[in-house]
């Protein structure tokens with residue numbers, strides 16, 4: 641018989657808690673492709689390979705390490721996921737969302753997510769940082785499908801997926817640090833092929849500013865448990881058809897690394913305000 645979702649979450653949370661030595665993370669940070677350097681800034685770091693956590697698969701994408709790093713950042717107890725699970729790897733949506741649910745079970749109330757994304761808004765350039773104001777789920781998948789996991793809402797409200805108060809803090813941090821920060825709508829697609837130019841024109845018309853292949857499952861699961869989310873997209877390239885050159889994953893990683901420092905400054909500034 642299938643193990644109920646709540647039991648899978650509990651087993652994974654117990655395995656992580658056993659490694660934490662009493663640390664109680666308040667904030668979880670999920671890092672996107674090429675954006676892993678923030679994990680190295682965690683103090684008194686406890687590194688937990690994801691392969692050691694029941695129910696967590698090994699991530700397979702270049703630029704993703706596959707570990708949780710727990711400790712403190714700016715004095716705030718955190719757990720950082722370096723290596724998320726994407727639907728395009730073949731993981732079901734509830735596996736992509738498992739870490740978010742486990743973080744909640746560990747007592748985390750705030751989830752910060754980063755991702756690499758293609759820029760759709762005409763003024764966006766590679767290296768632009770975008771605060772996610774909202775998302776459009778074009779994955780046609782949802783981690784809440786199936787029996788309701790204990791602690792989840794059946795029909796969670798999604799009118800404030802990316803917390804307005806946290807976004808206000810992020811904008812203030814960016815202003816003080818003189819880091820340009822745009823704000824816009826993230827469209828989540830299944831991938832792994834990049835979009836066609838016609839798809840990008842469609843995304844433009846339906847109100848998307850950036851496009852990527854992650855984040856949406858985790859945010860849906862987090863909102864179903866009442867966690868507050870804050871998301872940042874690093875625009876690593878112009879979306880297909882908006883640039884004369886074809887897209888390459890290497891470029892995504894390279895640009896991600898280039899702006900990872902600024903993104904880290906923003907996240908640390910937000911953490912200081914939460915502390």
Ligand code: HPA
Nearest residue numbers: 756757758851852853879
């Ligand atoms: N499309 C989808 N996902 C992405 C892109 C893109 O252009 N760039 C980085 N992740």
